[in-house]
Amino acid sequence: MTSFESRFEAALCLAAQAHRGQSRKGTANASGLALPYITHPVAVATLVQRHGGDAEQIIAALLHDVLEDGGAHWAEPIAAGFGPEVLALVRFCTDGVPDASGHKAPWRVRKEAYLAHLARAMGPGLLVSACDKLANLQAIHLDRLECGAVVWSRFSAGRAGTLWYYGALVETFAGRLPAALEQALRREWAAVETLADEEGP
Template identity: 85%
Template sequence: MTSFATRFDAALCLAAQAHQGQVRKGTANASGLALPYITHPVAVATLVQRHGGDAEQIIAALLHDVLEDGGPHWAEPIAAQFGPEVLALVRFCTDGMPDDSGHKAPWGERKEAYLAHLAQATGPGLLVSACDKLANLQAIHLDRVECGAMVWSRFSAGLEGTRWYYKELVATFAGRVPAALDQALKREWQAVDALAAGDGP
């Protein structure tokens, strides 16, 4: 049987390939170096492990944005290398895939649909998705502290849309994920919301 460490390394390689050339928005430092996007899936996998995730959930965390950012053709290699359970978890976390021209449905339409999906959902995908959103909130919090209100210009929906989406996400996960994760989501959301409250019109 293939060891977890070997599967983890393989998933990391596949995710790095799928996200090649992508960077995290607004992460350029004083030297002009932006963080490669792969740092985000690694952060999510770390949170999933910390909050009790199993091997399939941790592997899926590394791959959770591959379909969303890379396109549906990545489904076959995910299934072939990591199995249908991991692919199902990645699909669970995907709120939209680019079409053949690289376009996705409008932001609001995708987020409304994803919130409705989460509200009806059960099972192991909730933990992976919640850790993804926690990693995003942690990054938003740090970026807002360091960069000020300009951080909201990085988001398609701006301040109000981003604030609405994360408020709804945290409420949707409440009581449905491990208590420590639930509390961490609420803490980060409260910190971000308090800062955002001073940035509005």
């Protein structure tokens, strides 16, 4: 087993531990089985690899939601197991960390702050963040096709807030990503926006 494979497996185990008991919204099938949340970081890591990410970016993709969903105490095992560069990338992708009581700042406040962060950011975190947003858009697109407009009820910001955020993200990333990744983001966003427009105001 290569060093990268060993680190990948270790990161996958840590992420699975941090996300234990969490599932992806709206993924329950006819048998009532929902996808464990860990499937999302794996999807993001796959996109990062596909779009030219290096080992640190791929490992960070597996861990990108650990602080946001698990809390600040996960920073120490991330740094100890994978180094400061991976921790910095995970922090780059984090738009809010729950406090001791599990609360975060309001959704809109966090998203506006994250957009401002992205607008002035440079470096390898942009690729990881963009792949995270692409994975989310792909899921929204598929869910909207399968479930209809009810999909918007899964989001705390509803239809209007979700569309605002992803439209703003696509524009913020513009011109700062590998061409294929930017095209994929724009393609998924256009598909989601078209479906939303068909619903009317």
